[in-house]
Amino acid sequence: MERKPPPFPDSEEQEAHSEKAEEESGDDDDDDDDDGGEDIFTGNDLFSEEGSYPGVQEPSVDNQHASNGLRSDDDEQDLFAEARVELSLDRSSTKGIREVTRSSPSAPDISYKSSTSKMSFEKPEEEESNDKFELNIAVTHPEKVGDGMNAYMVYKVSTQTTLPMFKSRAFSVRRRFSDFLGLFEKLSEKHAQNGYIVPLPPEKSVVGMTKVKVGKEDTSSTEFVEKRRAALERYLHRVVSHQNLLQDPDVREFLEKDELPRAVSTQTLSGAGFLKMINKASDAVNKMTIKMNESDNWFEEKLQEVENEEQQLRKLHAVVDALVNHRKDLCGNTAVFAKSMAMLGNSEDNTALSRALSQLAEVEDKMEQLHQEQASNDFFIFAELLADYVRLLGGVRNCFDQRIKTWQRWQDAQSTLQKKREVEAKLLWANKPDKLQQAKDEITEWEAKVTQYERDFERICATVRKEVLRFEKEKSNDFKVHIIKYLESLLVSQQRLIKYWEAFLPEAKAIS
Amino acid sequence: MPTISQEYKTALRSVSVDLNNDVSLLIDIPDALCERDKVKFTVHTKTTLSVFQKPEFSVPRQHEDFIWLHDTLVETEEYAGLIIPPAPPKPDFESPREKMHKLGEGEATMTKEEYTKMKQELEAEYLAVFKKTVQVHEVFLQRLSSHPVLSKDRNFQIFLEYDQDLSVRRKNAKEMFGGFFKNMVKSADEVLISGVKEVDDFFEQEKTFLLDYSTKIKDSTTKAERMTRAHKNVADDYIHVAAILNSISAEENTALKKHLDKFSDMFEKLRKVEGRVASDQELKLTELLRYYTRDIQAAKDLLYRRARALADYENSNKALDKARLKSKDVAQAEDNQRQCMQKFEKLSESGKKELTSFKGRRVVAFRKNLVEMAELEIKHAKNSVSLLQGCIETLKNC
Numbered sequence: 001m002e003r004k005p006p007p008f009p010d011s012e013e014q015e016a017h018s019e020k021a022e023e024e025s026g027d028d029d030d031d032d033d034d035d036g037g038e039d040i041f042t043g044n045d046l047f048s049e050e051g052s053y054p055g056v057q058e059p060s061v062d063n064q065h066a067s068n069g070l071r072s073d074d075d076e077q078d079l080f081a082e083a084r085v086e087l088s089l090d091r092s093s094t095k096g097i098r099e100v101t102r103s104s105p106s107a108p109d110i111s112y113k114s115s116t117s118k119m120s121f122e123k124p125e126e127e128e129s130n131d132k133f134e135l136n137i138a139v140t141h142p143e144k145v146g147d148g149m150n151a152y153m154v155y156k157v158s159t160q161t162t163l164p165m166f167k168s169r170a171f172s173v174r175r176r177f178s179d180f181l182g183l184f185e186k187l188s189e190k191h192a193q194n195g196y197i198v199p200l201p202p203e204k205s206v207v208g209m210t211k212v213k214v215g216k217e218d219t220s221s222t223e224f225v226e227k228r229r230a231a232l233e234r235y236l237h238r239v240v241s242h243q244n245l246l247q248d249p250d251v252r253e254f255l256e257k258d259e260l261p262r263a264v265s266t267q268t269l270s271g272a273g274f275l276k277m278i279n280k281a282s283d284a285v286n287k288m289t290i291k292m293n294e295s296d297n298w299f300e301e302k303l304q305e306v307e308n309e310e311q312q313l314r315k316l317h318a319v320v321d322a323l324v325n326h327r328k329d330l331c332g333n334t335a336v337f338a339k340s341m342a343m344l345g346n347s348e349d350n351t352a353l354s355r356a357l358s359q360l361a362e363v364e365d366k367m368e369q370l371h372q373e374q375a376s377n378d379f380f381i382f383a384e385l386l387a388d389y390v391r392l393l394g395g396v397r398n399c400f401d402q403r404i405k406t407w408q409r410w411q412d413a414q415s416t417l418q419k420k421r422e423v424e425a426k427l428l429w430a431n432k433p434d435k436l437q438q439a440k441d442e443i444t445e446w447e448a449k450v451t452q453y454e455r456d457f458e459r460i461c462a463t464v465r466k467e468v469l470r471f472e473k474e475k476s477n478d479f480k481v482h483i484i485k486y487l488e489s490l491l492v493s494q495q496r497l498i499k500y501w502e503a504f505l506p507e508a509k510a511i512s
Numbered sequence: 513m514p515t516i517s518q519e520y521k522t523a524l525r526s527v528s529v530d531l532n533n534d535v536s537l538l539i540d541i542p543d544a545l546c547e548r549d550k551v552k553f554t555v556h557t558k559t560t561l562s563v564f565q566k567p568e569f570s571v572p573r574q575h576e577d578f579i580w581l582h583d584t585l586v587e588t589e590e591y592a593g594l595i596i597p598p599a600p601p602k603p604d605f606e607s608p609r610e611k612m613h614k615l616g617e618g619e620a621t622m623t624k625e626e627y628t629k630m631k632q633e634l635e636a637e638y639l640a641v642f643k644k645t646v647q648v649h650e651v652f653l654q655r656l657s658s659h660p661v662l663s664k665d666r667n668f669q670i671f672l673e674y675d676q677d678l679s680v681r682r683k684n685a686k687e688m689f690g691g692f693f694k695n696m697v698k699s700a701d702e703v704l705i706s707g708v709k710e711v712d713d714f715f716e717q718e719k720t721f722l723l724d725y726s727t728k729i730k731d732s733t734t735k736a737e738r739m740t741r742a743h744k745n746v747a748d749d750y751i752h753v754a755a756i757l758n759s760i761s762a763e764e765n766t767a768l769k770k771h772l773d774k775f776s777d778m779f780e781k782l783r784k785v786e787g788r789v790a791s792d793q794e795l796k797l798t799e800l801l802r803y804y805t806r807d808i809q810a811a812k813d814l815l816y817r818r819a820r821a822l823a824d825y826e827n828s829n830k831a832l833d834k835a836r837l838k839s840k841d842v843a844q845a846e847d848n849q850r851q852c853m854q855k856f857e858k859l860s861e862s863g864k865k866e867l868t869s870f871k872g873r874r875v876v877a878f879r880k881n882l883v884e885m886a887e888l889e890i891k892h893a894k895n896s897v898s899l900l901q902g903c904i905e906t907l908k909n910c
Contacts, residue, residue, distance in 0.1 A: 308763060316756040323749040330742035337735040344728045349721050350875050356882060476768040483775050484907050490782070491900040494893045501889040508886050511879035 135240055136160040137255070139233035142225045144212075145176075151213050152176050155229060157236070159255045165247075167256060177204075179260050180232055186250045187239070193406075195399045195463035197471050198245070199238035200391040202231035230380060234388060241474065299461075302468055303400045310393040317386040324378045331371035338364035352511045359507040366500045370493055377489040385482045389475065396471060399464050406460045410453035417446040536560045537657045539672065541650040546642060550574060551603045553649055557672045563664075564673055571675055575602055578649055580682040581671045585662065592817045592855075593862030594662065595870055597655035598806035603645040608638040626755035633748060633787065640791060644799065651803075710822075712860065718867055719815055726808045733801040740798050743790035750783030770910050778903045782896060789892045796885035804874060811870055818863050821856040828852040 141156040158172035180201050188198045208224040240246045254260065338361045345357030424439040536559060543554040556570045582599035585591055612634050619627055653672075656662045671678070710716040754776045761772035828849040835845035 305763075309760070312756065312760045312763070316753070316760065319749065319752040319756055323746065323753060326742060326745040326749055330739065330746055333735065333739040333742045337732070337739045340728070340732040340735040344725070344732050347721070347725045347728045349717075349725075350871065353875050353878055356878075360882065472766065476766055479768055480771050480907070480910075483771050484904060487775075487778065487900055487904050487907070491897060491904065494896045494900065497893045498890055498897070501886045501893070505883065505886045505890070508879065508882040511875060511882070 133163045134161060135163055135246075137233070137236045137240060139229055139236065142229050143174075149213055152178075153212065153225065153228075155232060157255065165252060171256060173254075173256065173258060175254070175260070177228070177232070178262065179254070180235065182260070182262075183239070183250060183254045184235075187245060187248060190248065190250075191245065192395075192398060193402050195402055195406075195460040195467060196242070196244060197392070197395050197399050197467045199235055199242070200395055201235045202228060227379075227384070231384065231388075234384075238392075238474075242470075298465070299400065299403070303397065306393055306396050306400070310390060310397070313386050313390050313393065317383060317390060320378065320383045320386060324375050324383055327371055327375035327378060331368050331375060334364055334368040334371060338362075338368060350511075356507045356511050359504055363500050363504045367497070370496060374489065374493050377486065377493075381482055381486045381489060385478065389478075392471070392475075396468065399467060403457075403460050403464050406453070406457045410450065410457045413446060413449045413453045417443065417450050420446050537663060539650070539653045539657050541646050541653075544642070544646045546605075549605075551642075551645060553646065555653065555672060563669060569673060569675075571672065573671070573678070575600070575649070576682060577671065577678045578652060580678065581667060582652070584667045585656075585665060586813070588665070591662065591665075592821070593814070593859040593866065594659070595807075595810050595814050595866045596662075597652055597659075598803075598810045600645070600648040600652045601802075601806075603641070605638065605641055608634055608641060611637070622752070623755050623759060625758065626752060629751045629755070630748070633751065636787075637744075640794075644795075648803070714864060715815070715818070715860070722808060722812050722815060726805070726812055729801060729805045729808055733798065733805050736798040736801050740790055740794045743786070743793065747783050747786035747790055750779045750786060754779035754783065767910075771907055774903055774907055774910075778899065781899050785892050785896050785899070789889065792888045792892070793885065796881045796888065800877065800881045804877070807870070807874070811867060814863055814866060818856070818859045821852070821859050825849075825852040825856040 136159070138158045139155050140158065143154045143156075145152055145154050154174045154176050156172055157175050158170075159166070160170045162169065181204075184198065184201045192198050205224070205228075208221070208228075211218075212221045212224060239251060245251055341357055341364060342361035345354050345361060348354035348357055420439065420443045424436065424443055427436045427439050538558040540556050541553050542556050545552045545554075551574070553573050553575075554570050555573050556568075557564070558568045560567065578600055582596065585596050612631075615627070615630050615634060622630070656665070656668055662668065670681075710719065757772055757776035757779065761769055761776055764772055828845070828851075832842075832845040832849045835842045
């Protein structure tokens, strides 16, 4: 039962969009799609995945892995441990199924001149209102397809949902990296100019991909694949937790359709590419000589906040990155030390001391594992969160720029209209009736445009406001959740540490 | 002038145990002063022995004075059968100084708070190096004072008592002994390894053991140093994370602010714990390995000397046989042979004693340090656990 996609607030503009770039039959530069590494997954059934991800260490004793991007055997039953996205209906429409199709945030009656009172902060629990639909998405099973430089990586995108707009309740498709970029491109084309914050997909990486293509099966390529898989999953979560985007048929198609037409223009538009575009656009906007006369400072202040925050997060990300690397160093050094200690234990001629030194070597081996896992947590829970938000904040900046562009377009139309009126006046004076009619037509045309553009501007102001508040809320929740997750990972690590040393202590005391 | 707390001293001293409990000669270094590159130690002696002029006295000494004392002991023929306690390593402030320099260069890029914290960390590191060098010099003297033979050494007594500068003596010693000792050490391995056939099982075993162990422990020391340094880096990173989280939180005015505050606070607290873990590991593990690497070397030196004496002995036997054959200078040869034999036997006897007690000492020291290290790791981890649990609890209820 196909549902008609809900009318978009600016549906008239949507139809005005030309079809996407013609498909070039040439090779798409798919250097981003290739991942090496073995695929050990063969399961077709969505819910019976077995085996662990390449590069994951043997299943940890405790369940701390649940809090990071790495899966281990324990997670096999619950593929969607990380995948839950709870959607709630907008508070204003509490009825049943049909309400899902109503797009809520269009409210054009909120004039941009309205008060700047921020939405009061709501606890996440409040979202569990009466009608809750579930939508869980997981990106799993990276699989290499093809060989050599033409190889690429395919991911399984599995959806589990009670939303009626989908054809079934559980389904999965195979997607490659360029498909994700293609989705982003479509969404940003349609929605970014209306002031929506479109989530950014993960970065392309020529270096990472080449290694994988070449078939190098070392830890760095498996790490890379895992990093990408996790990032793609987060990307989809962000997309579907945005109510408007979820309604976009492209999103549904991405999740549901068996075969997607190859996205070809993704060479230019990736996360990094888009960011570059945003920055260029920003510069262009800044160069605009006519400054907006803001009747309230909300937008200016907010934009400043966003820019500051982006800077700060960048700094923090750099530092956390250093932490990850240092912890990896520590991990490596500990392993080397453990081996050395084992050799020393062998060489020791006092029996009890020899045994104790060997035990110490084993403890240090376990410590190495701990450090390794903690470094992974540092990365997936902390560093990647920051990286995501640095990108997202770029997207937020973009929607502010779009607003200014929209304003500019309105202003330009107004001045064009003015010019047309002047022309008309001149023609009246010069008494040229045939040209006069044309002038009058043009005036009518431009009057309509001015009205349209003014409405557009009001609308985008409202959208931007709403989007920013939604984004802030989401960010707040995201950070809160991750902070706790991260601290819990540290906690588990320390608890295991205690166990190891407590096991060692009697051995040390037994030396005589 | 930094002083060293008693607790810290006793903690440090566990590297070599059972020292300084013979009341007749008590030595410690209560004070030390750092002047640019040079460290001036105040060596304090309390004694009931009549050989000294006063019952209690202090003298200032430099690192070079310790080296002079060590070298003269090594060169003393009489002590050939003893394990001479290893010389303390030169005070090395290179690492904290370099870091301090880097910090100065990077000052502009960090917040004032961050800079202050890093500076504090570095000052603590500097102080730790300082304390370690004091401790290692102190232990050297205490091992001498607790040795039945070495404690009576005249040069040792001069070192403790002489209230003038020792630099004149140092120069003389250098001229006298020059590179003799160094040359011996160079070929020592060859002597031992290729050397004469060992007659005594005990020494044969010791030789095999010490040669192998010394390589391994040297390796372990290096690896341990790298490990503890990496640990320190992680702890330092926590400072930066805390600082930036702090400044982000300052500009945040939603409910997230509280979370960020607590998160930043947690990093700050955790880094103190991690810092302690790193430095305790350094003291208990790395320092232990370092010390015994040097001590093993001293034991090896004893073996070299004995091996050399054995070689001399064998040569004297050969010479005696030859003399008897030729019936020329027999008495002289007999004399020589007897001397060599006596020297060799003396060395063997004292060597056996020394090496046996060395074994015992080593095992005891390892035990003590490993136990203490495990206990400290557990203590710090439990501390971290309670900090984290508290924070998580608060955040969940936030």
